[in-house]
Structure formats: C-alpha cells, structure tokens
Amino acid sequence: MAGKRFFEDFDSDLQKPTEKRMKSRPSFASVIGEVIMVNSLNNLCSALEPLIRKVVNEELERGLKRRSSSFRIEAQETPTLKLIFSKKLAQPIFTGSKITDVDKNPLEIQLVEMKNGSFVKVNLNRLIKLDIVALHGDFPTGNSGENWSSEEFESNIVKERDGKRPLLAGEVTVIVRNGVGTISDIEFTDNSSWIRSRKFRIGAKVARGSCQDVRIREAMTEAFVVRDHRGELYKKHHPPMLEDDVWRLEKIGKEGAFHKKLSAEGVNTVQDFLKLSIVDPPRLKMIMGPGMSEKMWEVTLKHARECVMGNKFYIFRGPNFFLVLNPICQVIKAVVDGHIFPARDITTINRSYLEGLVRQAYTNWSSLEEIEGTLNEPALLTQGDSMVQQHGVNHTDVGRSNQQTGSGLENWEMVNGGYGSTPVELGFRFSITESYSQGEFSSF
Incomplete structure (x- = not known):
C-alpha cells in the first residue's frame, strides 16, 4: 500500500508542472483572436481617417471663413481719407518713356475725403510719404469697386521679372505736402505682355511708418498697356x-x-x-x-485730313491774280482782275482757270511767299498798300466786287468806319477767319 501511494504521488508531482506550463502558453484560438482584433482596429482606423480628415478640413474652413469675414468687414469700412490721381494718363505708354497725365503734365496725387458726394482736398498739416508701385491691371476684381483691403492691395503689387531691372524707375517715393504730391519722373522698364491681364496700373500707398494713426485708402490709375519702346518708332x-x-x-x-x-x-x-x-x-x-x-x-x-493745319498761309501772285492758300494747297481767298472772292465764292470763278492757277502754285510751292498769323491777326494785315498797288485794287473795285459777286462784304461800310488801311486788307482778314471757323475750303 505504501508503494502504491508513492507511485501515485510521484505521478501527480510530474503532472503539476505540465499543467502550469500549459496554462502559461497562449492558446491558438487566443492568438487568432488577437490578430483579428488588430486587423479590425487597423481597418477601423483606415475607415475613420477620411472622416476625421473631413471634419478637420471643415473646421479649418470655418475658421478661415470667420477670419476672411472679419477682413471683409474691415475692408468694407471705407476709410474717411483716400488718395487719388487727379487726372488720367496720357497714352499710349512705352517702356523708357516718362509717364504724364493727359495734359502732358507730371502725375499729381491728392489726399481727399468724400463730402456731400464729391471729393474735397485735405491737408493734415504734416508730410505723408508714399510708395509708388505697379499693380495688376485686373485689380480690383469683380464688383468690389474700391472695397479692397490693404492686404489685397499688397498682394496685387507686381514685381520685376527675374533678372530684370526694377519695374518702375524714377520717383518711386513721393512726399504729400498740403494734400498734394507730384510724380515728376517715372517710367516702366518692362512691357506688360507677360502678366495675366496684359495691363498695369500705377498705385500709390502710404509708406510703412508714415501716418500710422489713420487709415488712408490707396490710389490707383486706370489700367493700361505698356509697349516696348521700339514700337514707338513705328507708331x-x-x-x-x-x-x-x-x-x-x-x-x-x-x-x-x-x-x-x-x-x-x-x-x-x-x-x-x-x-x-x-x-x-x-x-x-x-x-x-x-x-x-x-x-x-x-x-x-x-x-x-485729321492733320493740324497750323497758322501758316501761302501767297501766289500773278499779273492779274492774287491767291491765298492754306498749307495743303486749298484756296481760301482769291483776287482776280480786281475782284475779291472769299472761300464760299471760289466756285464762281472759271473752274479751269482756277485749277490752272492752283497747279502752278503747287509746282512752284517752294517759291511761294510764306506768312504766319492767327485767326484774329493773320500776317496778311501787314501786306499794306503794296498788295493793292500790285493788283490795281481800290475802293471802287471792292465795291464793284461786292455788287457783282455778293462776296459777303456787304457790311464793309459799317465795319470799316474810320479805318485807315485798304479795304482789301480787311476783306482778307474776315475771309480767313470765316473760312477757318466754318470749314469752307475749296479744293481749288
């Protein structure tokens, strides 16, 4: 009996460590379960990632919208003061050429404020420093009008291309005194063909550190094209x-x-x-x-025919005729055989005869007598009695010509009262003035 118990105890002792070892090892099922759990978590994370990204993006967009909305509110609060260019620019504009206003004067910038629907110049009793910049021609965009922010203005400033000179040369800094600043010398060094709108604007903004205690809206010109200077040679x-x-x-x-x-x-x-x-x-x-x-x-x-005629006249003389022509060989006055023919009566002269005289004047143009004058005082008035003596024209001839041709000098007696010079002189004076003002020029 004692031996039997010994062997039973021995067997039980051998089984105990085995059971412990079996309990300490994970089962195959538990391993499979853990793998499945890890895969499920990975799949869950993969499934949740787009959703999380979407939520984060939406929150970011909301934050940006709130910020941009605050910017818009700030921009829509129109400043009391603003800068303006007083006149439009003279165009076309070429690289290397000085930019002026439409009256060929230096560009002028004014500090103004809106009162009763119109701009009134303002003097802040201090100097204001301005930076002159180039802007994109399509700024401001849409229907924003003048409701831009300083940030938007800054973001639309155009810088020079790589390897090029500064886009604007000359006076790029201006001082406003008594509400006015003048840009006497400014030019573009590059054309506008390489930017998105193909056009520039010139802008003016308060320089950093100047007039910080008040918001002054920036100024800008109209949009314009800048062409290469070589194009000016052929324009x-x-x-x-x-x-x-x-x-x-x-x-x-x-x-x-x-x-x-x-x-x-x-x-x-x-x-x-x-x-x-x-x-x-x-x-x-x-x-x-x-x-x-x-x-x-x-x-x-x-x-x-859009040409500017200027104030020159040309005299063609002959034995029995005297023609006054404008710079392009149009007859504006004629004296033939002592009869005065103003522009409106030129057609009463024999056409073939007058055409012949005009052709002679054209052929001998370089030898014609050239005189200068204005509409009020043409140099014809200085011709004096020599004109009359050469052509034998006298008071009687003038009166006869008025009666025969109806030349429009019927009021001669009233106008010439007390006048000491010859009637021919005054007749020419009225005719030239009248012809130019009414555009009554004949080809011959």
Whole structure:
C-alpha cells in the first residue's frame, strides 16, 4: 500500500508542472483572436481617417471663413481719407518713356475725403510719404469697386521679372505736402505682355511708418498697356502733323511698298500727301498702285485730313491774280482782275482757270511767299498798300466786287468806319477767319 501511494504521488508531482506550463502558453484560438482584433482596429482606423480628415478640413474652413469675414468687414469700412490721381494718363505708354497725365503734365496725387458726394482736398498739416508701385491691371476684381483691403492691395503689387531691372524707375517715393504730391519722373522698364491681364496700373500707398494713426485708402490709375519702346518708332500719330513722315499715316508702313512708291515721287511728308490729294487725286492713287484698295484709301485719306493745319498761309501772285492758300494747297481767298472772292465764292470763278492757277502754285510751292498769323491777326494785315498797288485794287473795285459777286462784304461800310488801311486788307482778314471757323475750303 505504501508503494502504491508513492507511485501515485510521484505521478501527480510530474503532472503539476505540465499543467502550469500549459496554462502559461497562449492558446491558438487566443492568438487568432488577437490578430483579428488588430486587423479590425487597423481597418477601423483606415475607415475613420477620411472622416476625421473631413471634419478637420471643415473646421479649418470655418475658421478661415470667420477670419476672411472679419477682413471683409474691415475692408468694407471705407476709410474717411483716400488718395487719388487727379487726372488720367496720357497714352499710349512705352517702356523708357516718362509717364504724364493727359495734359502732358507730371502725375499729381491728392489726399481727399468724400463730402456731400464729391471729393474735397485735405491737408493734415504734416508730410505723408508714399510708395509708388505697379499693380495688376485686373485689380480690383469683380464688383468690389474700391472695397479692397490693404492686404489685397499688397498682394496685387507686381514685381520685376527675374533678372530684370526694377519695374518702375524714377520717383518711386513721393512726399504729400498740403494734400498734394507730384510724380515728376517715372517710367516702366518692362512691357506688360507677360502678366495675366496684359495691363498695369500705377498705385500709390502710404509708406510703412508714415501716418500710422489713420487709415488712408490707396490710389490707383486706370489700367493700361505698356509697349516696348521700339514700337514707338513705328507708331502712327493721331492727329498727324504736317511735317510728319508720310508713313505715319494709317495703311502706309515704314519702308513698305506704299512708302517707297510715294518717296520715289517726292511725297515724303503728310503735307506732301495732302497737297497732292487736293491738286491731283488720280495721280496720287496711281502712285499708290492697285495694292491700295478703295477702303484702304479712304482710311488713309481720313487719317491725313485729321492733320493740324497750323497758322501758316501761302501767297501766289500773278499779273492779274492774287491767291491765298492754306498749307495743303486749298484756296481760301482769291483776287482776280480786281475782284475779291472769299472761300464760299471760289466756285464762281472759271473752274479751269482756277485749277490752272492752283497747279502752278503747287509746282512752284517752294517759291511761294510764306506768312504766319492767327485767326484774329493773320500776317496778311501787314501786306499794306503794296498788295493793292500790285493788283490795281481800290475802293471802287471792292465795291464793284461786292455788287457783282455778293462776296459777303456787304457790311464793309459799317465795319470799316474810320479805318485807315485798304479795304482789301480787311476783306482778307474776315475771309480767313470765316473760312477757318466754318470749314469752307475749296479744293481749288
């Protein structure tokens, strides 16, 4: 019995450590369960990640909207004071060329405030320093009008391209005194073709550290294109001047076919072009050739006729005639056989005879007598009695011409009361003034 118990006790002792070891090892099922749990957590995190991101983004957007809303409220609170450019710019604008206002004066900036619907200049009794900058031409955008913030203004300042000079050269800092600042010298160093709107504006803002105790709205000009300076060499003039090269006219390119044809015939200036268009239009069209269509011809001629005539007159004298012509060979006064013909009566002269005289004047243009004057005091008034002596015109002739031609000098006796000079002088004076004011010019 004792031996049996011994073996039983021995067997039980052997089983006890095994049972402990079995209890300390995780079961296969528990391992599988843990793996499944970890995978489930990973899947859950993956599933929750987009949702969490969405929530975070929405909160961020709300915060940004609240901030931008506060900015808008701040921007919509229109400052009492503002800067303005007093006049628009003269255009076109080229790189390297001084920018002026429409009256060719330096740009002027004024400090103003709105009172009773209009701007009133303000003097803060202190100096205000301004920075002059270039802006994008499409700023401000939309319907915001002038409701921009300082941050928006700053973000629309255009800087120079890499490797280029500063975009604005000259006076980029201006001092406002007594409510006015002047930009005497400013120019662009680069064209505007490379920015999104293809246009610039010039802006003016209070410099940092100047006038910090009051908000002053920035000023800006209208949007404009800046072209390369080389384009100015080929630009057309509006209106053209008499002494301009003929290629300044529309449809006639510099060194182009039309330009070469005209130059070969001695038509080098706008004045030459206009004179020939008056004296011999068919010849002028023949010089231009079939390459100039009727539509192109009309455009060129219209542009040429916008020319500023100036205050010069030309005298063509002969044995029994005396013609006064304007700079493009139009007759504005004639004395033929002692009879005075103002512009409106030129058509009463024999057309063939007058055409012949005008052609002679055109052919001998360089030898004509050139005089200068104004509408009120043309130099014809200085011609004196020599004019009368050369053509044998006297008081009797003038009276006869009035009766025969109805030249419009019927009120001569009333106007000339007590006048010591010849009637011919006064007749010319009235005719020139009247002709220019009414545009009564005849081709011959």
